[in-house]
Amino acid sequence: xxxxxxxxxxxxxxxxxALMRIxxxxxxxxxxLRIFLKILFVKIEFTAEKNGKIKKSDFKIRKFRRRRxxxxxxxxxxxxxxxAVKKYAGKKPRSPLKTVRAIKEILWRPVTAFGKYLRxxxxxxxxxxxxxDAAKVAIDYGYIVxxxxxxxxxxxxxxSLKKTRDKKAEVNADFADGSWDASxxxxxxxxxxxxxxxxxxxxxxxxxxxxxxSK
Numbered sequence: 001x002x003x004x005x006x007x008x009x010x011x012x013x014x015x016x017x018a019l020m021r022i023x024x025x026x027x028x029x030x031x032x033l034r035i036f037l038k039i040l041f042v043k044i045e046f047t048a049e050k051n052g053k054i055k056k057s058d059f060k061i062r063k064f065r066r067r068r069x070x071x072x073x074x075x076x077x078x079x080x081x082x083x084a085v086k087k088y089a090g091k092k093p094r095s096p097l098k099t100v101r102a103i104k105e106i107l108w109r110p111v112t113a114f115g116k117y118l119r120x121x122x123x124x125x126x127x128x129x130x131x132x133d134a135a136k137v138a139i140d141y142g143y144i145v146x147x148x149x150x151x152x153x154x155x156x157x158x159x160s161l162k163k164t165r166d167k168k169a170e171v172n173a174d175f176a177d178g179s180w181d182a183s184x185x186x187x188x189x190x191x192x193x194x195x196x197x198x199x200x201x202x203x204x205x206x207x208x209x210x211x212x213x214s215k
Contacts, residue, residue: 020039023121023188109201110205114198117194118159118188128174130173132178149169
């Protein structure tokens with residue numbers, strides 16, 4: 001009976017891991033962008049603010065040598081790129097349309113599947129348009145409203161934004177204050193099994209494309 005219990009425990013752990021949701025949190029407040037990846041109770045921050053204090057170690061000779069080596073490396077890369085351009089100048093370049101079609105053929109199904117799986121839990125974007133010139137503020141306000149409307153329409157057709165309860169997208173024009181301001185809070189989540197499904201679909205699309213090209 002012990003092996004049945006072991007199998008049941010392993011199956012329960014695998015099911016729990018597959019159903020576990022990975023959350024991505026993007027916030028922008030007070031001109032500072034913060035991006036978090038949350039798995040259960042673990043939060044991983046990708047945009048930790050660097051300490052602005054000056055350290056003695058910043059003035060060590062080896063650090064200056066590293067910077068010099070980086071500059072020299074970039075210079076050498078530019079020279080090799082120029083040689084490559086001269087070498088293949090007479091050859092006919094590849095059509096970019098073929099590359100775009102190949103990318104579309106490979107990634108269309110995985111991207112649409114990912115959009116269906118993606119759950120947008122919170123979508124809160126608030127932008128304040130300001131400036132000294134009232135006419136310019138009005139023009140900028142119109143551009144921002146249109147761009148935000150396009151973004152919301154695209155996300156509603158691509159993902160679950162239409163079903164999101166906590167959804168706000170506002171643009172306000174402030175003719176008195178000359179400064180711009182923005183507040184963004186977007187939280188999305190996807191299950192582990194859904195990410196695996198998208199990866200498998202991407203692999204199948206790539207293999208199907210390669211097989212059709214070889215034929």
